Amino acid sequence: MRFELSDDHREIGRVARELLAVRAPMSALHEVAVTGEYDGALWGEMVSLGWPGIAIAEKHGGQGLGAIGLAVLLEELGYACAAAPLLSTATAAAAIQAYGAEEHRARWLPGLAAGETTAGIGSRDLAADADGAAVAVLIDGDRAELVPAPATEPFRSIDPARRFATVRGDGEPLAAGAADLVRAAIAAELVGICQRALDMTVAYVKERSQFGVPVGSFQAVSHRCAEMLLHTESARSAAYFAAWAADADRERLREASALASAAAAEAGRLVTGSAIQAHGGIGFTWEADVHWLYKRAQLDIAMLGGARRHLIALGRIAGERAAAR
Amino acid sequence: MDLTFSESERAFRDELRAWLDSYDPGSEPAGDEDAHYAWRRDFQRALADGGWAAVHWPVEYGGRGATIMESAIFFEELARAGAPLPANVLGLLLAGPTIMSWGTAEQKDRFLAPILTAEEIWCQGFSEPDAGSDLASLKTRAIRDGNGWLISGQKVWTSGAQYSKWCMLLARTDPDAPKHKGLSYFLLDMEQEGVQVRPLRQITGESEFNELFIDGAVASDGQLLGGLGNGWKVALTTLMNERAGLAFFLQVRLRQLLDALSAEVAAAGMLDDSGVAERLGEVHLRAEVLRLTAYRGLTATEKYGQPGPEGSLTKWMWSQTNQQLTELAAQLLGSSALRAADRWAYELLRARGNSIEGGTTEVLKNIVAERVLGLPRAH
Structure with missing residues (x-):
């Protein structure tokens, strides 16, 4: 039993954290919010590092680092709150790799791995980066489908740094488990979002003084921060478990993914909301940047289908299992 | 991984x-x-x-x-x-390892073997009526008397004291030193006139814990552990061990209790109600997150000698989840769970102690905020 990231996976995270800190600072989101366009040069760098194909097998041009590699990378994407079609492309590719037919893999994966094409992810009502994508992987409860050349209707969501659309057009089913893998990936991004919200908040409450002392010395504030850590680490434990199950124990993926989805949805809502509150008035401004995290978390939670349906599923799993004993 | x-x-x-x-x-x-x-x-x-x-x-x-x-x-x-x-769980998990870390060769020879066989039971005399979370303000005094020590004071929450031969006792040997510095750690013989044990009745009606009235109890220099005035450091060794050992036992107990509730609820057909399923799912989620987080902490401890940030969270998670579980049982099972002889009634009441014993949740939050997040000391 070793519940920790390997050195290789840790290194992926470290490289991503450093690159994104320099190349995708939150200040860049202000421009994306105005233009609605991603920074092509940033995407080019991601492609050159092989990120879209992180979970694509080497034989299809990817890195073959599996769901854990994908989770580590998406955690960093969430931490940076970067504007790029990476969650969508890398996750759709991972789902096609693990749950698509051989012809799907041969048709879509090499182009996605090489960055020649991108993919969308989400549901018919709420698909990220499906507009202009070569293919979209859409989930609906336990089902997942692949929609080639999706017909889309873009709309602006509360997260202006990610492009959303509704999708029409015929789909082809992916094998059972694909939807769980997609949700495990979204949960991983939420873990990074929570970590960033926590880090920003801790830095702020150490700095900001009222009544002659840093506000972080008040228990009403410091205990809130401790709770943010509790939720973030809870979501991380569940998200890593789901990623591991996707790679090593697919029979447990359904439950693991429900755990990760519920924990990440709960953490995402509480931690990013707390970050705004702990920043006080400045947290309510467009300039303070914590709102990007709150907004992205809300959309990610919507793509997960919310916490409730996963909690209900988990309650029934617990009941069935106990009754079978 | x-x-x-x-x-x-x-x-x-x-x-x-x-x-x-x-x-x-x-x-x-x-x-x-x-x-x-x-x-x-x-x-x-x-x-x-x-x-x-x-x-x-x-x-x-x-x-x-x-x-x-x-x-x-x-x-x-x-x-x-x-x-x-x-x-002798306190001897095995706390006294033994503390004596191994700080004891002289004579102390190890004398005390360790009878711990293993339960021949000599150990209890822990740290908390006092006016020193709970603020442990370092304890008042029990040890005064030099010839070649030994005379000890007087009062301890509380001493589990198993009525069965114990020895007590890990923290007492003040230098009243003039700053409060963490004037303490010493004694291995006190419980079988003497100067030590009286009185059971403390809990909200469950049972008496797991006791009060200890110490009046002129004697200890020799050979019963001082880790040297004079070094009690706080030695006590930290005991407290560190406390946090590591029991977590997994408690975690599995929680799972067994949850399985019992899940089976009862499933058998009654209540899981067709999505509201019930959701609330049971919440507890199942927390129990699984606790188990996973505890394993993460263990892996970090194996590799780095201490748990990462997640290690400070498991006691807090466990107490919160156990309370949530037992309250859910009381709500779902109705009045039968509130009859005095019912297992769930006992579990409901016992769980109230979880967020107090072994570090209150409020103190744990302070520790997390200060030591993990690096926030300034709380007011």
């Missing part, structure tokens, strides 16, 4: 399971606390005979030199088998 047990961990688990299968503990005595304690003492003697009493102790002291992961497996399997905690 590998969330399966290694071959050697599986071998350890299977050997232990085989031993637990072969041991017949007899039926658990109900109602009579003395009989229940004797039953746990018998269990520990059997463990000691089989070489299982202290798997985490080094081989030279009669342990198995088990890894931290194996030690966790040991407590998980104990709980899974429905076995009790060994009678």
